[in-house]
Amino acid sequence: GAVVSQHPSRVICKSGTSVKIECRSLDFQATTMFWYRQFPKQSLMLMATSNEGSKATYEQGVEKDKFLINHASLTLSTLTVTSAHPEDSSFYICSARDPTRSSYEQYFGPGTRLTVT
Amino acid sequence: AQTVTQSQPEMSVQEAETVTLSCTYDTSESDYYLFWYKQPPSRQMILVIRQEAYKQQNATENRFSVNFQKAAKSFSLKISDSQLGDAAMYFCAYNNAGNNRKLIWGLGTSLAVNP
Numbered sequence: 001g002a003v004v005s006q007h008p009s010r011v012i013c014k015s016g017t018s019v020k021i022e023c024r025s026l027d028f029q030a031t032t033m034f035w036y037r038q039f040p041k042q043s044l045m046l047m048a049t050s051n052e053g054s055k056a057t058y059e060q061g062v063e064k065d066k067f068l069i070n071h072a073s074l075t076l077s078t079l080t081v082t083s084a085h086p087e088d089s090s091f092y093i094c095s096a097r098d099p100t101r102s103s104y105e106q107y108f109g110p111g112t113r114l115t116v117t
Numbered sequence: 118a119q120t121v122t123q124s125q126p127e128m129s130v131q132e133a134e135t136v137t138l139s140c141t142y143d144t145s146e147s148d149y150y151l152f153w154y155k156q157p158p159s160r161q162m163i164l165v166i167r168q169e170a171y172k173q174q175n176a177t178e179n180r181f182s183v184n185f186q187k188a189a190k191s192f193s194l195k196i197s198d199s200q201l202g203d204a205a206m207y208f209c210a211y212n213n214a215g216n217n218r219k220l221i222w223g224l225g226t227s228l229a230v231n232p
Contacts, residue, residue: 046220105167
């Protein structure tokens with residue numbers, strides 16, 4: 001149980017275009033999902049917290065107009081990187097929390113490697 | 118603010134031996150959760166073990182166990198009978214009871230397992 005999928009696993013886009021990453025909880029309903037960015041050999045950096053049916057809460061320093069997050073259903077959250085630049089190239093990971101579990105652990109998707117050329 | 122510290126950037130262990138990864142944290146809360154996550158080369162984050170702060174008994178999951186010292190704010194992970202597949206980055210994380218219950222992450226420990 002507690003499986004999270006993420007699509008696509010890899011994406012290459014041209015500078016100035018937008019790219020959407022999907023995160024789905026497959027066997028549970030996730031009222032809260034999280035989006036992280038991870039640089040090589042570093043820890044996870046939380047970008048935003050996504051709550052179903054409401055606006056995402058962005059961490060300090062994360063541009064909300066650049067990284068658009070939509071949590072339209074209990075099983076799907078999307079991250080859209082708008083007007084992508086080469087410095088946006090990174091590994092993006094989503095996670096979801098199962099509200100039926102009291103321990104608040106997060107279950108992670110396999111990640112998306114974004115390369116902006 | 119809560120912080121999580123992993124003081125060992127890299128560690129190595131011989132196959133079949135035991136290794137302990139350190140983690141300390143700082144918080145003023147009394148009720149919280151602690152986790153160890155594993156990130157192998159595939160980069161898929163995997164939950165290894167969880168510990169509820171209100172439980173005195175140390176959590177155990179097969180070859181993985183923790184030494185939870187609440188007063189000392191220490192949460193170390195012991196891996197017994199190390200296997201080649203245990204080679205990965207290991208992250209210690211603290212669950213923040215407020216602020217949407219975010220996870221506060223340590224910087225990670227890279228574990229190498231030598232055959």
